[in-house]
Amino acid sequence: MEEKISLSVSVASGVESVTKKELKRLGYGEPAAIRGTITFDGEWRDIARLNVFLRTADRVSLSLREFPARTFDELFDGIRSVAWEEVLKKDARVIVDGKSYQSKLFALSACQKIAKKAIAERMKEKCGLRVLPETGEEVRVNFRIERDVAKILLDTTGTGLHKRGYRDRVGVAPIRENLAAAMVLLSDYYAGRPFADLFCGSGTVAIEAAMLACGIAPGLNRRFAFEAFPFYDESYLLSVREEAKSGEKRGMHAAIFASDLDGGAVEMAKRHARRAGVEKEIRFAVKDAADFRSEEKNGVIVTNPPYGERVLDEKSAHALIRTLGGVYGQLDNWSLFAISRDAAFEKAFGRKADKTRKLYNSDKECRFYEYFSKRERNNGR
Ligand SMILES: C[S@@+](CC[C@H](N)C(=O)[O-])C[C@H]1O[C@@H](n2cnc3c(N)ncnc32)[C@H](O)[C@@H]1O
Structure with a gap:
C-alpha cells in the first residue's frame, strides 16, 4: 500500500470555501480549513496532482513533523529531528518563514533563526560538511506554531500557484x-x-x-519546487500531466x-x-x-x-x-x-x-x- 503523507494547501482568506469545493471535486473529501490552511492525508503523487490541478490555492506543502514546542529548545530539537538530509540537497538555499498563534513562542524572527540553525546543524552533521554551500535551488520551509504545537512544512510549489505562465506582460492593476x-x-x-x-x-x-x-x-505548463527534491519520483508528474491532458x-x-x-x-x-x-x-x-x-x-x-x-x-x-x-x-x-x-x-x-x-x-x-x-x-x- 502507498505510504500516507500529510499535505497542506494554503489559500487566501475568503477563498477557502471555493478551494474546498475544488478539493472535493478532485476526490480529497471535505477537509476543514483553519486560518487559510487545509490539511489532509494523501499520497506522494498528490503533491504533483494538487499543484497541477488546483485553480484557487496559493501553494501546496508537505507536512514533515508535528511536535510540542513551548520553548526554543523544544523547537530546535523538534526541527533537528527531521531527516533533512533525505529532504534537501546538500547545496539547498533554505529560506525559513513562519507564524505563531496563541503560543508561548511568538517572537517570529527568533524562531526563524532557531529553525534555520537546527536544519543547518543536522545537514552539516549528516552530510559531513563544515559549512553549507547554499549555492543550489531555493527551498522554503515553514513553521506554524499553534497552541504550543509546531508543525514543520516543506513548500512543494515554489513560485506561487497564481503564476500559471501565460501572463508575460504586465497590465494596469492586474488581478491574481x-x-x-x-x-x-x-x-x-x-x-x-x-x-x-x-x-x-x-x-x-x-x-x-x-x-x-x-x-x-492551471499548472500544466509550469515548474514546481518539488521537481528539484532529491526524494521525488518524476514519474508522478508525468502521469499527472497525462491525466490533465486527457481531461481537456x-x-x-x-x-x-x-x-x-x-x-x-x-x-x-x-x-x-x-x-x-x-x-x-x-x-x-x-x-x-x-x-x-x-x-x-x-x-x-x-x-x-x-x-x-x-x-x-x-x-x-x-x-x-x-x-x-x-x-x-x-x-x-x-x-x-x-x-x-x-x-x-x-x-x-x-x-x-x-x-x-x-x-x-x-x-x-x-x-x-x-x-x-x-x-x-x-x-x-
Ligand atoms: C483594474 S483593471 C482590470 C485588470 C484585469 N482584471 C487584469 O487582470 O488585467 C481595469 C481596466 O478597465 C479598463 N477601463 C477603464 N475605463 C473603461 C471603460 N469605460 N470601458 C472599458 N474598460 C475600461 C482599463 O483600461 C483597465 O484595463
Missing part, C-alpha cells in the same frame, strides 16, 4: 490568476453560459473562465466575451489567451463598457472595474460603476460579480448586492459584490 479563478467559480459560470468581462485589462478573468470551460489544468475538452463554445477601452490592453489579453491555449474560446473587442449590450439571456458578467485610486480618479470611477449598473439593468436575467476596493460601489451601482464577501487581491482587502439573476434569486441562491 487564482483570485480570478475563484471569482469565476463563485459566479457559477459553466461552458456555454454567456460570459463577459467588460474591463478585461490583461485578460485574466476571461482566460481563467476559458481554461475552466475547457478543463485546462476543447471546442466547448465557451461563449466568452472580453473587452476593454484600451486597445493595448486588448492586444495584451489576446497574447495571454494565445499563450494559455484559449484564444479560440474568447471573443475580444476594444469597447467602452457603457456600450455593452447582449440579446442573450442568463449570462454572467465577472469583472474587475477600475478602482479609483490606481486607474481612474474616484469621481470618474463612480460614474463608470453607475454606467455599469445601467448596462446590467438592460440585460435579460444576467448575474454580475464585481471585485472592487471601492466602499461606495453599491451606491454608485444603484443597487445593493445580493451578497458581498471579503477577498484579497495581493494582500489588499477588496469586496466581491454578487448580483444574482432573477432566476437565481427565485431559486433561493
Whole structure:
C-alpha cells in the first residue's frame, strides 16, 4: 500500500470555501480549513496532482513533523529531528518563514533563526560538511506554531500557484490568476453560459473562465519546487500531466466575451489567451463598457472595474460603476460579480448586492459584490 503523507494547501482568506469545493471535486473529501490552511492525508503523487490541478490555492506543502514546542529548545530539537538530509540537497538555499498563534513562542524572527540553525546543524552533521554551500535551488520551509504545537512544512510549489505562465506582460492593476479563478467559480459560470468581462485589462478573468470551460489544468505548463527534491519520483508528474491532458475538452463554445477601452490592453489579453491555449474560446473587442449590450439571456458578467485610486480618479470611477449598473439593468436575467476596493460601489451601482464577501487581491482587502439573476434569486441562491 502507498505510504500516507500529510499535505497542506494554503489559500487566501475568503477563498477557502471555493478551494474546498475544488478539493472535493478532485476526490480529497471535505477537509476543514483553519486560518487559510487545509490539511489532509494523501499520497506522494498528490503533491504533483494538487499543484497541477488546483485553480484557487496559493501553494501546496508537505507536512514533515508535528511536535510540542513551548520553548526554543523544544523547537530546535523538534526541527533537528527531521531527516533533512533525505529532504534537501546538500547545496539547498533554505529560506525559513513562519507564524505563531496563541503560543508561548511568538517572537517570529527568533524562531526563524532557531529553525534555520537546527536544519543547518543536522545537514552539516549528516552530510559531513563544515559549512553549507547554499549555492543550489531555493527551498522554503515553514513553521506554524499553534497552541504550543509546531508543525514543520516543506513548500512543494515554489513560485506561487497564481503564476500559471501565460501572463508575460504586465497590465494596469492586474488581478491574481487564482483570485480570478475563484471569482469565476463563485459566479457559477459553466461552458456555454454567456460570459463577459467588460474591463478585461490583461485578460485574466476571461482566460481563467476559458481554461475552466475547457478543463485546462492551471499548472500544466509550469515548474514546481518539488521537481528539484532529491526524494521525488518524476514519474508522478508525468502521469499527472497525462491525466490533465486527457481531461481537456476543447471546442466547448465557451461563449466568452472580453473587452476593454484600451486597445493595448486588448492586444495584451489576446497574447495571454494565445499563450494559455484559449484564444479560440474568447471573443475580444476594444469597447467602452457603457456600450455593452447582449440579446442573450442568463449570462454572467465577472469583472474587475477600475478602482479609483490606481486607474481612474474616484469621481470618474463612480460614474463608470453607475454606467455599469445601467448596462446590467438592460440585460435579460444576467448575474454580475464585481471585485472592487471601492466602499461606495453599491451606491454608485444603484443597487445593493445580493451578497458581498471579503477577498484579497495581493494582500489588499477588496469586496466581491454578487448580483444574482432573477432566476437565481427565485431559486433561493
Ligand atoms: C483594474 S483593471 C482590470 C485588470 C484585469 N482584471 C487584469 O487582470 O488585467 C481595469 C481596466 O478597465 C479598463 N477601463 C477603464 N475605463 C473603461 C471603460 N469605460 N470601458 C472599458 N474598460 C475600461 C482599463 O483600461 C483597465 O484595463
